[in-house]
Amino acid sequence: MCGIAGIFDTQERRPINAEQLAQMNQTLFHRGPDDGGLHLEPGVGLAHRRLSIIDLSGGHQPLFNEDESVVVVFNGEIYNFQELIAELRTAGHQFKTHCDTEVIVHAWEEWGERCVNRFRGMFAFALWDRNRETLFLARDRLGVKPLHYALTADGLLLFGSEIKALLVDPTLSREIDPLAVEEYFAYGYIPDPRSIFKSVHKLPPAHTLTLQRGNGTLPAPREYWEISFQSNGITDVREATEQVIERLREAVRIRLVAEVPLGAFLSGGVDSSAVVAMMAGLSERPVNTCSISFGDPRFNESAFAERVAQRYRTAHHVEAVDPDDFNLIDQLAALYDEPYADSSAMPTYRVCELARQRVTVCLSGDGGDESFAGYRRHRWHVHEEQVRGRLPQWLRGPLFGTLGALYPKADWAPQVLRAKSTFLALARDSVDGYFDSVSILDATTREALFSPQFKRDRQGYQAVEVLRRYAARAPEHPLSRVQYLDMKTYLPGDILTKVDRASMAHALEVRVPFLDHQFIDWVSGLPPELKLQGREGKHVLKKALEPYLGDDILYRPKMGFAVPLANWFRGPLRERVRQSVLGERLNDTGLFDAQQLQWMVEQHQSGMRDFSPAIWSLLMFEAFCAQQNL
Structure with missing residues (x-):
């Protein structure tokens, strides 16, 4: 895995600031400590940090085609690169290395912008074609790898794997986007294509951006792939389970190519255990597996991970995480470059830290x-x-709206008694x-949180948009529809962002078999009834895995990473x-209602209400402001 950055003059061929480009590259050192490279020519500068995985001696970047008219910087893996090399050689292209990066320049020569349709993998890359005077940016279909870009006032396009690379340019505006603030406090992250800064954009998953010199404006990104959710014709559960295993095994197999130590995260949940089971059947040596354990038994899955490790005789490593491991707050703000409020980023950071002690590549069940x-x-x-289908909106809205308004908010009560939100x-x-x-x-909480001035700046925008x-x-079926929404928002914006930053902070590459685009497209075509049956989610996957994992793994309640925020904030x-939420820095932003913040903190710390999600979001926002000197 790697980091990429660059500068492109959209107007003319002005000299690129070599020192600035080198500084941009240095901000990404953690993503690729093994090697670094720069390419400069009039109007173009490309930078690369490398984490060596394949062709350790021959994969230096920036990498060129035969006559050096096309050059690329690339972050990711192209898993079908060997098949593409054979096809491109037949078409007359000559290869100087054995790495997947070189496939990109020749694929561009052969197929142009459509080259991305031929790649199977996770990737973000920038390619410069001197003959066409074209810069081509691309991001993989599901958004495993990130890419950010911005246009400065004097027509320079800046891009990079992380926002911090762009912020090296002192002329780039740091103005906060009020719409991004609204989205952050709704979702806990800022969905593509927005960022916290008005000037910075995220290239959405499955999109490319093509720029030609002389335009001076940013064109709209182009989408090149969509999750189909079209029926694949399978309705029989037995046939479905057979194909699930066959296709998952193949998605895992192509992700085992590496010239460095390789392993897997093993939480003890269904998905990571499935990946380990497939790896064990494909590997001659014991699989390296990594887990973390928690002191709180409500969140501690380490015993289940141990059972899977024993069944498949993995080389298993466990590290206990301090239940009060809250010292990462400021470090996380530096990693994410914008507010990010998923508290599971802390245990994710720790498990990546543990894994990197033994391997360079890790497979996950995300x-x-x-x-x-x-x-x-x-x-x-x-x-x-x-329920919505049985009652018309004219009746349902007033009926349940009134019940919701009258029902007390009971944070202290058991889940079954918290009917207000339902x-x-x-x-x-x-x-x-x-x-x-x-x-x-x-x-309601967001509206109370924000100041009158911010509400005016937001101009009525709501994050539900x-x-x-x-x-x-989205697909029409209710289940497929919300799966689609998750894949477009929560998956790239929260889950994959979390794993990318946490892993790359330790120069660890994470590969994601469940997000192989061929696999996910096929799974999307299964009948919704095979995925959710009664109260059982992942029904067909669990049935498929019954020969590989015990019922105690497959059919126990879902746990997942969590941290005891409510207790931290009272202890x-x-x-x-009090210092962060009620201090000067948040107050000086003008975004928040100071009296409301005071009330929320007092209510939470007295034990009367649980405002831990709001307080954590505010803590991380304040840490971001401190990091950026805002």
Whole structure:
């Protein structure tokens, strides 16, 4: 895995600032400590940091074609590069290396912008074609690898794997985007294509951006792939389970090519255990597996991970995480370059740190929940849609809206007694209802949080519009629809962003078999009833894995990473909360209502209410402001 950066003069061939380009590259050193390279010519500068995985001696970047008229910097892996090399050699192209990067320049020569349709892998790259005076940026289909870009006032396009590379340019505007602030406090992350800065954009997954000199403006990115959700013709569960295993095994197999130590994350959940089971059947040596354990038994899956490790005789490594491991707050702000409020970033950072002590490449089970309907909210949404289908909106809205307004908010009560949010969700339409289930802060809390000035700056914008934009093209089936929404928002914006930054902070490459685009496209075509059956999510995946994993792994309640935020904010982080949330830095932003912040902190620390999601979001926002000197 690597880091890329660059500068492109969209107007003319002005000399590129070599020192600035080198500084941009240096900000990404953690992503690729093995090697670095720069390419400069009039109007173009490309930079690369390398983590050597394949062709350790011959994969230096920037990398050129035969006559050096095409050059690329690349972050990722092209898993079908050997087949493409054979095809391109037959077409007359000559290769000087044995690495997957060189495939990109020759594929560009052969197929132009359509080259991305031929790549199977995870990637973000920038390619310069001198003869066409064209810069071509591309990001993989599911958004495993990131790419950011911005246009300066004097017509320079800056791009990089992380925002910090772009911020090296002192002329780039740091103005905060109020719409991004609204989205952050709704989702806990800022969805593509927006970033916290008005000037910086994220290239969305499955998109390319083509720029030709002389234009001086940014064209719209072009989408080159879409998740089909078209029926693949399979309705029989036995046939489906056979193909799930066959296709998952193949997705794992092509991700085992590496010239460095390779392993897997093993949480003890269904998805990571499935990947380890497939790896064990494909590997002659014991698989290296890494887990972390928690002191709190509600979140500690290490015993289940140990059972899988024993069954497949893996070389298993476990590290206990301090239940009060809250010292990463400021470090995470530096990693993410913008506010990011998924607290599981902390244990993810630790498990990546553990893995890197033994391997350079790790396979993960990310994407299984999105593909096979594994989240509890998927089940809730389907049930809520059944209710919505029985009652017209003119009756449902007032009925459940009134019940929701009258029902007390009971943070202290057991889950089954917290009906307020369910009533309010049923009063809304399908998209609003699902938005409510994925929001970390509901609309009422957000409105109370923000200052009058910020509300004016936001101009009525609501973060639900992110989901509405995708819902307009989503599948009709209620389950497929919310899976699609997750794959477009939560997966790239939260899950994959978290893993990319946490892993690359330790120069660890993470590969994701469940997000192989051929696999995920096929799975999307299975009947929804095979994914969610009754109260059982991931039904067909679990049935397929029964010969490989025990029922105690497959059919136990879902756990996942979590940290005890509520207790932290009343205990060891009590003063940090007061200093950060109630301090001058947040107040000086003008974004928040100071009296509301005071009330929320007092209510939480007294034990009267649980405002831990809001307080954590504010803590991370304040840490971001401190990091950026805002």
